[in-house]
Amino acid sequence: MTDTSSEREKSTNVGVLKAMMAFLRPYRWQMIGASIALICTAGITLSIGQGLRMLVDQGFSSNASVDALNQALLLFMAMILLLATGTFVRFYLVSWIGERVSADLRKAVFAHVVHLHPGYFETNLSGEIQSRITTDTTLLQTVIGSSVSIALRNFLMFIGGLILLFITNPKLTGLVMLSVPLVVVPIIVFGRRVRSLSRTSQDRIAGVGSFVGEAVKNIKMVQAFNHQTL
Secondary structure, three states: OOOOOOOOOOOOHHHHHHHHHHHHHHHHHHHHHHHHHHHHHHHHHHHHHHHHHHHHHHHOOOOOOHHHHHHHHHHHHHHHHHHHHHHHHHHHHHHHHHHHHHHHHHHHHHHHHOOOOHHHHHHOOHHHHHHHHHHHHHHHHHHHHHHHHHHHHHHHHHHHHHHHHHHHOHHHHHHHHOOHHHHHHHHHHHHHHHHHHHHHHHHHHHHHHHHHHHHHHOHHHHHHHHOOOO
16 A cells, blocks of 8 residues: 555645635635625624623613513524524535535546546556545535634634723733733644644545455455366
8 A cells, every 4th residue: 555645746725725716616606695694693693792791781780671671682582593594504505515516526526537647547546546536525525514614703703702802801801812822832733733644644544445445346356266276
């Protein structure tokens, strides 16, 4: 089983993004809808704390009225309903985009593979090629269909929460920000290691799939040679 990670040409991040944009471009309107839903849900999530404050201040204060409590409850319930609706729309759209992009990518890779030089198939086993078309594209589907959306949502919530913290108490926020490097630096360092191990794992999975595929494919021939003297 050969290690193909050293043989494969590593593309730059910019090149990969440009290649992926070609597959994402046909679904620009779905991406716009998912982005709007993402921004709305992030904003509503950040506003829930304000809604709880209004609920407590207007509903449970000493001079609170029943009407004020009802209005606060209705506003809070409306926020929760909008958050649920926006989350559903975002998850549906990004999952839909991930499925479509994955299918288009598989078609493009297959169309490219069948036109390659015969020498390519002498140095690369068929099982490995199949694994690249199925396993690797499934990984991209997971990234596009969930990971990117979650990362963008967390980033927006981090920026929005940071702004709200500065508005509330700048001094305390500054003290909290001093501890951010202690969290971010290990994530960056170990994240690079995890990416390297993930790439190696994908290579090993492709190799195992190739070995099993070739063995099962030729098992009849091996059995025939083993029984030819009987």
